[in-house]
Amino acid sequence: MKLDVKALGTFYRIAREGAGLAAGRLTQMTGVETQVGITKLNFMRGAEIRQDFEDGREKVGVRVELSGGLDGHSVIVFDRESARSIVETLIADDESEELDEMARSATTEVGHIINSGFVDGWADVLETVIDVSTPEFVTGVTVDPFFGDLEGAVDDDDLALLFQSQIDAVGTEIGFRHYLFPEHDSMAGLLERLRTSEGIEYDKLDGFDRLAKQGAREVAKTATTLTGIETSVEIRRLNFVSLEVIPEEVSNERLVGVAFEFDGTPSGYLLFLFDEESATEIVNAMVPTGTSGDGFDEMGKSAITELGNIMASGFLDGWANVLDTTIDHSPPEFIHDIGPAVIDPVVIQLGENQDFAFVFDTLVVADGREFDCEIYAIPDEEDLERALNDLEVDRVAETPTTAEFDEIEDA
């Protein structure tokens, strides 16, 4: 299967439209105002979906099987408290803590209406008919009851194309996520229909994902060497999002960051963002005298900047190595400002030529210490497409460093 940015953009718009329809119907039904949050298209491995999903909280889901214009599964997942709140808006005198038969059927009904909202959004845009099965109520803490038995969607090593939307009710605790798992063949057919350019082999995207992993490993290794703090890669995602979404995802707190532009195949931007506590911890680990007060003095700034610089080289060398190309990066730029303000210049620059972006989103953390580093690598779209097409899939497997990392990846 081949995909191109145009087709993915269409998918993205459909997902957002579906979220709007679903939110509207939830409001109609419960009388609660709702807001559509972030919509994302992820390329995720089963293992990552599992990690993302398993937050130890009990969840309630409603899932349906889709067939016709699109084959796959659509699943609405509520936190248990959200499900309870919804039930309360529907059944005024229901005060039992357990989800009894009546509560289950109310939840199922709501979930089904939301699912249908999403599916109708897809059917409208694709101008096709999508059949929806009878809804199934699922509950549990882990991913298994929800997606475990879905065909092809969540094998640990398979890269699944996943649509995620968040809808929140204003002024309440009600929120839910929507997952759409299209079946491979069905998705391939749709991509083929919507594709207007030469496009990217889907398998190459898989290879690119693996090399991004290598970049992330390099960063964690460098950070450990330089700071003496034991670090590991916590989250690693390849997202396809509308550019405006990127600043919304970044924390509204003040962050400390180091930013780069890189040039080659691909070119783009790379940002390392730390919360203030983590940055302070790092400075203390790198500068023997520590920081004075809450600000970052010249010494602190140069320590963070140096760390960023070496991490950037590691990250981009990881990419260049697999792509068999050269990627140069600019001198580091230190920044200490509110999260969205740090990243919007990059989004704006890319926005001159593209509406969407692939974002390599990585979180590096330390055990038992404050060290949270968010890494955003946002390549120029055309460059990325070219880089992917130049990539020989076999080469990814041959690259020796991959083998080295195999034993520790996602352990």
Add this chain to the structure above:
Amino acid sequence: MKTYGTEPGAPDPVQVGIAELVVTEGQDTLRSYGLGSCLAVALYDPGTEIGGLAHVMLPNGDEADNSDEKPGKYADTAIRALLRRMVERGANYTDVEAKIAGGSDMFDFKSFGDGVGQRNVTAAREELEKLGVPLVAEDVGGERGRTVEFTPGTGTLIVKSGNGEDGVKEL
């Protein structure tokens, strides 16, 4: 029937996200977080107390395909959309005034050319000039982020500095 979305008149400030615009009136407060090179454009009519805020991302919407869909994304189309919606709501075109904040250039990257923030500021000034809307106050440029809060009733645009050093300004 209520529709989804934020209802005007809510007590909390209404968030105006990147590429969005919101028109309201009176003491409602509109807020945009963390503008870096993005630009906040606030328009208001002091007489009717009708006003709006746009969180602009790019300078030129007339050259883009999707500016109908997302007028708030571009300086020129955002200003026109704000004006139109305000007038539809009862504002007097000739009384409308403008304030802008943001448009910093935090990075000195080669690919950024003259500066992405500066391009937004220039585009907004030009569009306001073209439409005959006086620009009465601005806090633009520099190398820091800003969070803004706008209340149409008073026309006050509060600008909080993101770097923690330049404090709060009232325009």
